[in-house]
Amino acid sequence: MEWRGARRSGNIEDRRGLGGVGVAGGGIGALVLAAIGYFVFGIDPQTTMQVAQDLQGPTQQQVAKGQVGDADGQFVDAIETSNAEVWGPIFAAQGAVYRPPESVVLYDNATPTGCGTGQSAMGPFYCPADRRVYLDLTFWNELESRFGAKGEFARAYVISHEIGHHVQTLLGTSEAARRLGAKGAESGSVRLELQADCYAGVWAARAAETSNGQIVINRADIEDGLGAAAAVGDDTIQSRSQGQVVPDSFTHGTSAQRVRWFTRGYERGDPAVCDTFAASRL
Template sequence: MRWQDGDRGGNIEDRRGLGPVAAGGVGIGGLVLAAIGYFVFGVDPSTTLNAVQQQAGQEMSQDGFHAGARGTPQDLDAQFVDVIEQSTTEVWSQEFQARGRIYQRPAAVVLYDQSTGTGCGLGQTAMGPFYCPADEKVYLDLSFWQELSGRFGAGGEAARAYVIAHEIGHHVQKLTGQTQRAERLGAQGAASGSVRLELQADCYAGVWAAHAAEISGGKVSLDAKDIADGLRAASAVGDDTLQQETQGRVAPDTFTHGTSQQRMRWFEAGAESGDPAQCDTFKAARL
């Protein structure tokens, strides 16, 4: 994948090395993150909630929040995140403009170690990358790259770019009202609002991949092998694959993200068409 000459947007909040950042207690956000940890990565919900409660107790004695440095980090892994976030901003700005709208980029991509406070509760490494609609930030512990490669067998920069573009896709969904649309359909099940939302974000990641080279003047580009790496990453985090690995069985009534085949199909739909209109999973009769 080509990205080293790509533009850097400086929309990174670097909290690495700061320790936990104030999270605002347990509440609904903590429950949401516990669900993310369980359904996506097989983390016991009690582990997440205990961490949230402990953090909430610590916050009672804190005078304020720890804020990460804003801008462009100097290390290569963080620069990669910066370039991909900027590339997604350029792509979605054009897509919104073509539809008579203005794209507002996420408030930040937050890099952190182990745990950090979010507008949705305490975020933890075990949850993997996620988007918090309450504060419009993407959260990422870079150690996930090793898990993506080692545990899920989806190494390479294109697989990492897919992950970032998918989370940015959730931001696009908030801006366009798709997040609220999903909430009305329920959170679990093979055809739930959650599954439709996640598959749409996969498709949006494909839309970014389709336009990245053209809009960046070739400074950020993916070839056929890179697209295959993105498909491999999408497949690796399907509900059926993860449930089989962590539970030894597949339970479609608890799906939150879609099967491996579905995630690959929708990413490919976005990559082949380059058209967000082809990503309406909420109207699709077949997921």
């Protein structure tokens, strides 16, 4: 994957090195986090709840947005910017305006969010209340070691999946989906997650053209992305972590479904094919 020549808008809030927020208690923050647990990338909401209970409600920890100096941060910036370049024209074609996320927040350990305290163990997530994507870059290590998903494109898929949740917030999809339930093979949560995978595929399909060739995604990158999508399927995670698969507790969809919806978005490059809510087969 090539991206170093790509535009970077600096929509990054770099909170790395600020130190985590205090640890104690539970309270409202924990409940809020459990509610948004299903926006988390590939992590079970139960995990979110447990983590949240160890954390206290936060204080402000906002920093100015801007360019970052390190390559890892610049990569996130480039992918966020590219997503804006992809979604801008798609929204415009519908007579709408795409407004990017408020920022992508880079943090270590823990940070306050509009959805309660964000914590590394949750994995990357999008908070609809403050319209920010939260990312602890140590997740990339976990993506490789725990999920076996290597390569920059696997990371770009994760970032674009989270921005897919932002697109859903802009379109009102997230709100409508909540009524369909947070768990189960046909739940609103699974449909939202698979749609975010499909949106990540749409980004991948259009990134080269909208970046004037500054982002290059080759066949091997797509294979990396498919490997990442497969690695974070509910069935794969469950069979590895608990030795059995319980579809009633699915939140993100199976590996096969995640691969299928990402591929669908990538092959067609059109979010109209990402309507997981109308699909008779997920």
